[in-house]
Amino acid sequence: MRLLLFGAPGVGKGTxxxxxxAKFNIPxxxxxxxxxxxxxxxxxxxxxAQEIMSRGDLVPDDIMIGxxxxxxxxxxxxxxxxxxGFPRTTNQAVELDKLLQEMSIDDIKLINIYADEEEIVKxxxxxxxxxxxxxxxxxxxxEHSKTCPDCKAKDSFYLREDDKEEVIRKRLEVFRKxxxxxxxxxxxxxxxxxxxxxxxxxxxxxxxxKILYE
Ligand code: AMP
Numbered sequence: 001m002r003l004l005l006f007g008a009p010g011v012g013k014g015t016x017x018x019x020x021x022a023k024f025n026i027p028x029x030x031x032x033x034x035x036x037x038x039x040x041x042x043x044x045x046x047x048x049a050q051e052i053m054s055r056g057d058l059v060p061d062d063i064m065i066g067x068x069x070x071x072x073x074x075x076x077x078x079x080x081x082x083x084x085g086f087p088r089t090t091n092q093a094v095e096l097d098k099l100l101q102e103m104s105i106d107d108i109k110l111i112n113i114y115a116d117e118e119e120i121v122k123x124x125x126x127x128x129x130x131x132x133x134x135x136x137x138x139x140x141x142x143e144h145s146k147t148c149p150d151c152k153a154k155d156s157f158y159l160r161e162d163d164k165e166e167v168i169r170k171r172l173e174v175f176r177k178x179x180x181x182x183x184x185x186x187x188x189x190x191x192x193x194x195x196x197x198x199x200x201x202x203x204x205x206x207x208x209x210k211i212l213y214e
Contacts, residue, residue: 001026001080001212002105004087006183007113009162009171010124011197012204014136016113017084019205026080029071031064031088036134054161056170058088058178065095072099088179093186110186111208115197117172124168128157 001024005013014030021028035053038046045067049059058064068086071077087093100108126139133151142148146155162171186192193211197204 001082002108003082004108004110004186005082005084005113006110006186007197008115008117008120008175008179009168010120010127011113011115012201013084013113015201016111016205016208017082019201020208021082023209024080026082027076028082028084029068029077029086030084031067031086032084033134034067034071035059054167056162056167056174058174061089061091061095064088064092065099068092068096069099072103087182090181090185093182108191110183110192111211112183112192112194113197113204114194119198120172121165121168124163125159125165127163129160129163131156131158 003020005017007013014032017028017030020026035045035049039050039053040046045063048063052059064086068083072081087096100106123138127136128139128142129136130148130151130153132153133148135148135150137149137157142157146157147153148156161167183192195204195207195211199207
């Protein structure tokens with residue numbers, strides 16, 4: 001199975017990608033996670049990406065395409081993969097198509113998760129990340145505890161720079177301008193499956209699996 005999880009920031013792509021990755025035993029490749037790790041490790045890539053990401057802008061296409069080429073070339077991607085956060089521009093989509101053609105892959109599907117923008121702003125500004133394991137939680141999941149449910153780190157929750165309201169609004173604007181056209185690119189190829197992202201994680205996942213099995 002080869003899926004592209006598509007949607008505005010905060011719509012739940014990462015959460016659903018993790019569940020699908022565990023269910024189908026295929027890697028979850030989040031370009032946002034790759035960049036955040038590079039920032040943490042203070043690599044050359046991280047140094048370039050940090051400021052761009054905290055502004056809510058997009059990292060240049062050539063860098064992102066290089067990252068994806070390298071990652072999809074790894075052996076764990078042979079049986080399938082889930083891309084989360086890539087492609088984010090039509091140029092990235094065109095380059096991904098070329099790469100998949102070279103890899104003789106023609107069975108990708110784009111899962112378009114959609115939601116109301118104000119709902120997204122609410123969701124993103126009320127989520128917190130763990131400094132140690134980077135996992136994300138809603139405030140309601142962690143309100144009674146200062147311990148990360150996943151890695152057990154204490155007092156490790158923080159509001160990501162790019163989850164601050166003014167940056168969220170910028171990210172949504174970038175999504176509308178640069179990323180939404182990607183949807184039409186794949187619609188023309190008949191590869192889009194759309195799903196409503198409003199609902200509990202379990203509800204959206206159930207709907208997603210139903211569609212994938214159809
Ligand atoms: P995400 O966690 O997917 O919301 O990504 C966080 C940030 O990483 C984005 O706001 C961008 O700055 C950057 N980023 C992630 N994926 C891409 C991509 N495919 N193209 C350009 N920038 C990206």
